[in-house]
Amino acid sequence: MPPKSIAGYFKPLANAPAAAGTKRGLSDNARKAIAEAKEPAAKKSKVENGATVPNGAVAASSAGRASTRAELREALKTSHAKAFPLLELELDTLGEDWLVALQDELTKPYFLALKEFVVAEQKSKQVFPPAADIYTWSRLCPLKDVRVVIVGQDPYHDDNQAHGLAFSVRKGVKIPPSLRNIYKEMATEVPGFKVPLHGDLTEWAKHGVLLLNTSLTVRAHEAGSHANRGWDQFTAAVLKAVTTRSSSSSDKKGANGVVFMAWGAHAQKMAVGLDKKQHLVLKSAHPSPLSASRGFFGNGHFNQSNDWLRERYGPDGVIDWKGLGA
Numbered sequence: 001m002p003p004k005s006i007a008g009y010f011k012p013l014a015n016a017p018a019a020a021g022t023k024r025g026l027s028d029n030a031r032k033a034i035a036e037a038k039e040p041a042a043k044k045s046k047v048e049n050g051a052t053v054p055n056g057a058v059a060a061s062s063a064g065r066a067s068t069r070a071e072l073r074e075a076l077k078t079s080h081a082k083a084f085p086l087l088e089l090e091l092d093t094l095g096e097d098w099l100v101a102l103q104d105e106l107t108k109p110y111f112l113a114l115k116e117f118v119v120a121e122q123k124s125k126q127v128f129p130p131a132a133d134i135y136t137w138s139r140l141c142p143l144k145d146v147r148v149v150i151v152g153q154d155p156y157h158d159d160n161q162a163h164g165l166a167f168s169v170r171k172g173v174k175i176p177p178s179l180r181n182i183y184k185e186m187a188t189e190v191p192g193f194k195v196p197l198h199g200d201l202t203e204w205a206k207h208g209v210l211l212l213n214t215s216l217t218v219r220a221h222e223a224g225s226h227a228n229r230g231w232d233q234f235t236a237a238v239l240k241a242v243t244t245r246s247s248s249s250s251d252k253k254g255a256n257g258v259v260f261m262a263w264g265a266h267a268q269k270m271a272v273g274l275d276k277k278q279h280l281v282l283k284s285a286h287p288s289p290l291s292a293s294r295g296f297f298g299n300g301h302f303n304q305s306n307d308w309l310r311e312r313y314g315p316d317g318v319i320d321w322k323g324l325g326a
Contacts, residue, residue, distance in 0.1 A: 095138035114230030126220035129162035136164025140205035147208035166211040168201035175199040181287040193322040
């Protein structure tokens with residue numbers, strides 16, 4: 001199936017129909033958890049200091065939304081006890097400000113169905129990246145620091161490649177063709193850039209570049225095998241969190257906008273609908289060997305992004321594209 005348009009990615013997701021979860025095959029336990037979550041708070045109770053109080057009081061204690069990892073963990077243990085085991089990976093490994101921003105997604109039917117599918121795949125198949133690396137992008141690049149977004153599709157599906165950052169592989173792993181072309185463009189465009197001997201883009205992520213795949217997992221050696229299972233809806237919520245950051249929060253620069261590098265038809269489809277007064281959308285062909293010569297080479301995106309970031313964030317807001325090391 002083709003990727004959704006930006007209208008699908010950025011319209012409110014809170015009202016996603018419950019049927020979507022059922023269609024993807026929720027287990028009895030997950031259905032019970034969802035049903036419990038829909039019950040009026042007055043019907044659900046727990047014992048606290050010898051007194052019976054509605055479970056709704058858990059959320060109410062934090063103004064309806066958890067503000068820390070520990071607070072969300074405790075709230076979900078009570079409000080979604082049966083589904084809680086499915087969410088422990090997210091609670092343990094999502095970067096904390098992302099976890100707080102995305103907490104409403106975690107108990108939606110589509111996400112519980114997605115997690116059941118992925119967990120089943122992990123038990124019976126080889127799945128990339130390893131579970132601990134699925135949310136690497138969120139730990140290396142906190143939500144408050146995002147200044148550039150680069151979107152891929154699937155994680156790499158060959159052995160030892162995927163580690164939770166789009167286009168990136170760990171040091172010691174052969175550099176994939178698309179990344180080689182990215183380096184080739186940078187060598188002609190970015191002053192002082194020297195092509196590294198590795199494909200690890202961790203330093204970019206640490207300095208504000210969100211390297212996000214639309215699907216966050218894939219079955220080994222089977223491209224697209226986890227597409228259309230719900231990851232696209234979750235990563236839509238990730239992108240929405242980036243583009244709707246509020247300058248009234250602790251992120252004082254949230255209103256300054258981000259650069260969205262839309263390489264290829266997939267990413268460009270996602271970029272439709274972005275507020276171009278608020279954000280910079282740079283479009284070109286994809287860097288893959290099949291298309292790089294049709295508009296990726298010579299696109300000037302790295303310098304254009306820094307020119308725009310310098311105006312919005314000041315001299316300290318630019319990305320050190322050449323800072324990957326040897």
